[in-house]
Amino acid sequence: MHTATKAPFKDRAKAALADRTLKLAIDRTTGTAETKRAAAVANFPEFQAARDRGRAIKDHVIANLGHYLEMFEKNATASGAQVHWAVDDAEARAIVTRICLDAGAKIVTRSKSMLGEEIGLPHALADAGIERVETDLAEHIIQLAGEPPSHIIWPAMHRTREQVADLFREGHNPPPEAEDPATMVQSARRILREKFLGADVGISGANFLVADTGATCTVTNEGNAELTTTPPRVHIVTAGVEKIVPSTAHAFALLRLLVRSATGGEMTQYTTFHCGPKRAGDADGPEEMHIVLVDNGRTRMLADEFREMLRCIRCGACMNHCVVYRQIGGHAYGGTYPGPMGSVLTPVLDGLAASRDLPNACTMNGRCAEVCPVEIPIPTLLRAWRTRSWRERLEPGSLRGGLGLWAWAARRPAIYRLGSRIGVRVLRLFGKGGWISHMPLAGGWTGHRDLPRPPGRTFMEEYRARQKGTRK
Amino acid sequence: MPGKPNPRVGLFVTCLVDAIRPQIGFAAIQLLEEAGCTVEVPQAQTCCGQPAFNSGDDRDTVRLACQTIATFEGFDYVVLPSGSCAATMVHGYPELLAGDPEWAARARAMAAKTHEITSFLADVMGYAPSGRRLAASATYHDSCSGLRELGIAAQPRALLSHVEGLEMRGLPGNDVCCGFGGTFCVKYSDISNAIVTEKAEAVEGTGADLLLAGDLGCLMNMAGKLHRRGAKTRCFHTIEVLAGQADGPAIGEEG
Numbered sequence: 001m002h003t004a005t006k007a008p009f010k011d012r013a014k015a016a017l018a019d020r021t022l023k024l025a026i027d028r029t030t031g032t033a034e035t036k037r038a039a040a041v042a043n044f045p046e047f048q049a050a051r052d053r054g055r056a057i058k059d060h061v062i063a064n065l066g067h068y069l070e071m072f073e074k075n076a077t078a079s080g081a082q083v084h085w086a087v088d089d090a091e092a093r094a095i096v097t098r099i100c101l102d103a104g105a106k107i108v109t110r111s112k113s114m115l116g117e118e119i120g121l122p123h124a125l126a127d128a129g130i131e132r133v134e135t136d137l138a139e140h141i142i143q144l145a146g147e148p149p150s151h152i153i154w155p156a157m158h159r160t161r162e163q164v165a166d167l168f169r170e171g172h173n174p175p176p177e178a179e180d181p182a183t184m185v186q187s188a189r190r191i192l193r194e195k196f197l198g199a200d201v202g203i204s205g206a207n208f209l210v211a212d213t214g215a216t217c218t219v220t221n222e223g224n225a226e227l228t229t230t231p232p233r234v235h236i237v238t239a240g241v242e243k244i245v246p247s248t249a250h251a252f253a254l255l256r257l258l259v260r261s262a263t264g265g266e267m268t269q270y271t272t273f274h275c276g277p278k279r280a281g282d283a284d285g286p287e288e289m290h291i292v293l294v295d296n297g298r299t300r301m302l303a304d305e306f307r308e309m310l311r312c313i314r315c316g317a318c319m320n321h322c323v324v325y326r327q328i329g330g331h332a333y334g335g336t337y338p339g340p341m342g343s344v345l346t347p348v349l350d351g352l353a354a355s356r357d358l359p360n361a362c363t364m365n366g367r368c369a370e371v372c373p374v375e376i377p378i379p380t381l382l383r384a385w386r387t388r389s390w391r392e393r394l395e396p397g398s399l400r401g402g403l404g405l406w407a408w409a410a411r412r413p414a415i416y417r418l419g420s421r422i423g424v425r426v427l428r429l430f431g432k433g434g435w436i437s438h439m440p441l442a443g444g445w446t447g448h449r450d451l452p453r454p455p456g457r458t459f460m461e462e463y464r465a466r467q468k469g470t471r472k
Numbered sequence: 473m474p475g476k477p478n479p480r481v482g483l484f485v486t487c488l489v490d491a492i493r494p495q496i497g498f499a500a501i502q503l504l505e506e507a508g509c510t511v512e513v514p515q516a517q518t519c520c521g522q523p524a525f526n527s528g529d530d531r532d533t534v535r536l537a538c539q540t541i542a543t544f545e546g547f548d549y550v551v552l553p554s555g556s557c558a559a560t561m562v563h564g565y566p567e568l569l570a571g572d573p574e575w576a577a578r579a580r581a582m583a584a585k586t587h588e589i590t591s592f593l594a595d596v597m598g599y600a601p602s603g604r605r606l607a608a609s610a611t612y613h614d615s616c617s618g619l620r621e622l623g624i625a626a627q628p629r630a631l632l633s634h635v636e637g638l639e640m641r642g643l644p645g646n647d648v649c650c651g652f653g654g655t656f657c658v659k660y661s662d663i664s665n666a667i668v669t670e671k672a673e674a675v676e677g678t679g680a681d682l683l684l685a686g687d688l689g690c691l692m693n694m695a696g697k698l699h700r701r702g703a704k705t706r707c708f709h710t711i712e713v714l715a716g717q718a719d720g721p722a723i724g725e726e727g
Contacts, residue, residue: 385529435696442658449699
């Protein structure tokens with residue numbers, strides 16, 4: 001995405017690791033998320049059956065994407081909404097900006113949408129001279145901080161309550177009267193309420209696009225999506241094409257998985273289906289409703305080995321359970337989407353050359369796939385990126401050379417055995433007693449931990465010696 | 473899964489055990505023989521190819537996969553003292569060779585008879601150690617590949633329950649990765665260090681005398697971190713304890 005020149009991934013990760021406040025914030029949020037998800041799954045005996053169903057729904061839609069998108073367009077148009085198609089992020093930004101300018105918009109409210117982040121909407125609105133007001137509480141926090149989201153469900157999860165108090169003291173006029181959460185939330189409500197009622201255009205994302213009704217569905221716990229989409233004269237929805245489901249019943253089948261996997265709740269506080277603009281006799285609602293359907297690499301994924309990633313319902317469980325995410329947080333990943341799902345998607349969106357570290361910076365422990373509500377084999381997809389990176393010669397020459405030499409030897413057992421025998425003897429020279437604490441070219445290991453010093457003989461040597469001994 | 477009465481087992485010792493801790497290989501032979509197997513160690517074995525597989529070097533992985541299949545496919549069973557190497561052979565080989573008309577079937581056939589050792593002993597051979605005593609407390613880390621790709625969790629615990637005097641203590645976050653990840657631990661050493669530091673803290677928090685696990689890579693990572701931190705925890709592969717070798721030197725102790 002259009003981020004300015006970024007430090008390399010390893011430097012970003014190192015900086016994140018050194019930030020103990022960040023670690024505290026990550027531990028608080030992901031720890032709670034993990035506990036609550038586990039409880040929600042334990043209280044839902046049909047979880048595996050629901051997962052199977054969710055996966056089947058997504059696979060069916062992915063296999064028939066064109067059919068359902070056309071059905072959606074027809075029904076959404078019949079409801080009075082205008083449907084727009086955007087091939088990529090630039091086209092999506094242009095469409096949304098044009099609608100805002102045509103509406104004479106000075107203030108635009110936005111309810112949290114990762115797709116909006118993906119297409120670079122915040123910057124586009126600023127460039128068009130339009131005041132953007134983020135209405136999700138966490139998005140409000142990071143807007144005050146001038147930061148992108150660090151998590152797809154809790155965009156401000158990298159900020160501790162204490163840091164939020166500082167941001168509100170500086171960013172709210174008048175500042176909150178106290179720094180307890182309730183008072184701070186009241187202060188944000190007061191400020192946002194004026195904006196809700198004064199906005200010309202409201203922009204939301206969509207958790208689901210319902211093909212047979214043409215409705216878009218948003219889920220929130222704060223009610224900000226309803227206040228973003230109802231009072232302004234114009235409502236714009238931006239959504240990725242993979243958000244389509246055949247019917248409302250299918251949306252609810254996926255909601256059962258989404259909410260439990262994301263927050264551990266059974267249902268969000270607000271689940272709203274937006275179907276067309278205000279009709280004659282309606283008490284409220286926007287006069288115009290626009291739905292911008294965004295491809296941005298998704299149909300390309302349909303045809304390649306990353307197809308299963310289109311199942312993703314953006315719950316965030318993979319990152320909450322990822323040992324790497326829990327150490328470095330979301331910003332270090334450098335893309336719109338962090339964590340395991342982001343490490344699959346960022347190379348699609350930003351190109352592999354710019355993001356090859358992401359699929360590599362994973363231990364392949366498989367916990368992300370274990371908790372994924374739609375059973376995306378994330379490690380397999382990350383490995384597919386590694387394969388491409390290897391084939392396209394994006395991996396460092398030292399690794400390619402070293403691994404190539406090792407593989408050459410490993411295909412010649414006699415040479416490999418000899419190499420191992422020499423190797424353990426050389427290794428022994430670097431240590432005393434049972435351990436090696438420092439070794440040239442092995443700082444990646446010995447910089448942080450000791451290396452067990454190998455015994456003088458390999459297993460194969462010892463085994464052959466014992467075999468000869470028994471035969472005599 | 474009923475086992476054959478006196479199966480011929482090909483032992484794949486794994487490259488790490490070969491170089492760093494041969495005792496694990498001999499513990500495997502002892503336990504397999506106690507369980508009634510005839511054990512052979514083919515000299516043509518090298519590495520399962522996992523470092524190449526996880527680096528995206530599919531061409532070399534395929535070559536090593538075919539070599540390993542050719543070396544081991546004649547045995548009744550192939551057994552490894554490692555969940556991650558076993559998972560590479562059980563899942564990785566058939567996946568990589570799926571499109572190859574000759575090797576796909578051979579990869580699937582070998583995958584079907586390849587087992588991590590504790591699951592082989594418990595599930596296939598119905599083995600339980602007897603007469604083993606060890607007055608110590610121990611905690612167990614579930615290595616990720618074995619746990620999630622092969623379902624190894626109950627078997628090592630069941631086998632360890634037959635060691636008299638061994639008090640098992642739960643490890644908080646027992647199923648959370650230790651940060652090893654093969655080449656990950658040196659490629660992204662700062663992140664790996666942060667992960668293994670939390671693991672070491674959890675292990676130390678149990679106060680157990682021993683840390684046990686089923687994969688030498690994870691064990692080297694955790695043992696190396698525990699030693700660097702000055703912890704007194706002694707680290708063993710599960711099967712070393714099952715074979716009655718825990719009175720000998722632990723990982724990083726000279727014999």
